[in-house]
Structures are given as C-alpha cells and as structure tokens.
Amino acid sequence: MIGYFDKKAFAKLLNLALGKRSINQYERDSGVSAAHISRLMRELVDAPPSPQTIEKLSVKAHNRISYDDFMKAAGHLSLEPIKELNSVPQGTSKLKESDRDDLEKSITLTKMVEIPVYSMNVIEGEEIFAESNIIGWQHVPVEKMNYICFKIPDDSMSSSGIYKDYVVTVKKQNTALDGNLVVVRLNNGSVLIRRVRYFNDEVLLDPENPGYLTIRVKADDIEIIGVVTDVTFKVI
Incomplete structure (x- = not known):
C-alpha cells in the first residue's frame, strides 16, 4: 500500500531529525541542500522527496528518526505506527511526549x-x-x-x-x-x-x-x- 505525501508530517519529522543543528550543518552532514531542506520544513514542496534523498536525510537524522519514518510520511510506504520514538541514544535529546503524540496522530491515524x-x-x-x-x-x-x-x-x-x-x-x-x-x-x-x-x-x-x-x-x-x-x- 502506498499513501500520499503528508507535507505536515514530513516537516515535523525533518524538524526532529534536524535536532539542535543548523540547517546548514544538516546540509553538510547529509549532502542534501539547505535550500531544499528549508522548503520541505516550510511545506513548500508539492512532490515528495525521492527515496535517494530520504536515505541521505535519514542516515544523518537525530532523535532516531528513521528511513521508514520519512518514507511513510512521503507516501512511499504504507502507514504503520511509529514505534519507540522516545528511545533515543544517550547524549541526544529525548522527544517530548506531546511531539510524539502529535507525530503519531499525523501519520498513523489518518483514515485512508x-x-x-x-x-x-x-x-x-x-x-x-x-x-x-x-x-x-x-x-x-x-x-x-x-x-x-x-x-x-x-x-x-x-x-x-x-x-x-x-x-x-x-x-x-x-x-x-x-x-x-x-x-x-x-x-x-x-x-x-x-x-x-x-x-x-x-x-x-x-x-x-x-x-x-x-x-x-x-x-x-x-x-x-x-x-x-x-x-x-x-x-x-
């Protein structure tokens, strides 16, 4: 099953993946242009990022945001619950409960x-x-x-x-x-x-x-x- 490009959910994931870095630092880490990251975060891009771009973003993502998380929000994969968003490695900031709840609602509770x-x-x-x-x-x-x-x-x-x-x-x-x-x-x-x-x-x-x-x-x-x-x- 393939969904649709949920720009709001993708932007939320990207903001969490950014962590405490600047967008320019995320560009240097991932190889995805800062301009493109910024437009995605502001929900200005109509077409979903390609799986290749998503792979680059996910490899250097903070807060345990995964490739599958991005792919689901982009509409490339079926919608399934995002699990263990609060299980982050030592030394990284833990997601707020409200962030986790909002993210799960925006991605997993959409009736299709x-x-x-x-x-x-x-x-x-x-x-x-x-x-x-x-x-x-x-x-x-x-x-x-x-x-x-x-x-x-x-x-x-x-x-x-x-x-x-x-x-x-x-x-x-x-x-x-x-x-x-x-x-x-x-x-x-x-x-x-x-x-x-x-x-x-x-x-x-x-x-x-x-x-x-x-x-x-x-x-x-x-x-x-x-x-x-x-x-x-x-x-x-």
Missing part, C-alpha cells in the same frame, strides 16, 4: 480510502472517466474520497518536481485561479497537466520544462478537469 488513477493518454472522443481508462488505485485521506488521480505521461512539469509516472491527486472542479496547477482537456481530446494563466480572453497553459512550449487557447477551447492538490512518487 482508495480512489482510481486514470491514464492521461486519452484519444479524442474517448471518455476520460471510463472504467477502461482506470490504470490503478491510490490511497488518499478519507476527506479526499471524491478526488481523482492521474498518472503523469511525460516530464513537462519536471521543474516542479513532477516527473513521468508520478501520480497527481486532483480536486474535481471546472474553474481555477491564475497560477493553479491544473489538469485540463483540450478540444482535440488531449489531457494535460499545466500551470494556468489568464491573459485577456486567452488561457495560457504553461509547462515547467524548457523543452515544452506554452499553449495559448480560448477559454471555450479547454475543459478544466480539476486542480492538483498532491503529488506522489508511484510507478503504476
């Missing part, structure tokens, strides 16, 4: 449900949400049971940390704000993930990879399927 993952490789005239277009299932918190997921078909949004074969969770709605990350369908049947911008009577669909071009369309020529809320590393 399965929602379908759809392919974005839809031909013109084909129904996006046809049962035949379901290629897998994703576990999400129960409050997102009416959301949908799509498997990313390319690297058009790679600068945002969203790569081919990642899965995005989408809140279904037919409107979006300027700058939202959206899944849209063009009038030729293509289904895309793009950053949306509005300019006069046009809609600009921006990739986040220099190898792809911005698409300019009239508002009537696209259908907004929904706004992306979460990104998960998952190969289906």
